[in-house]
Amino acid sequence: MEQDKAAPAAVEDAAHDVAETVKEKIGHAKDYVGERYQAVSEKVRNRYETVSHAAKEKAAEVKSKVEHIEMDDVVDQMRDYVRSNPGKALLISIGVGFVLGLIMRGSDDE
DSSP: OOHHHHHHHHHHHHHHHHHHHHHHHHHHHHHHHHHHHHHHHHHHHHHHHHHHHHHHHHHHHHHHHTOOOOOHHHHHHHHHHHHHHHHHHHHHHHHHHHHHHHHOOOOTTT
């Protein structure tokens, strides 16, 4: 009879030990995941800051170049190109017109 009472107690003790081991493992896993999250988060933040800074610098550079462009100079350059390369200019304008026509027309499904 005592053996019948000891068996459930042994099972209960074993289950308790397993539960404690599982809790401990979960705690270690939680700590590991937290550490990895912090490391990855820091790397991503640093990379974002680097890319963001580079993009801002490039945007400022392009802005300063665009601000210094005179439209009259661009028109004069285009006029000179057309005069020196009339065939190419005509083919380019036909191609651009064709593409714009396709875009404006839309699809036949509508």
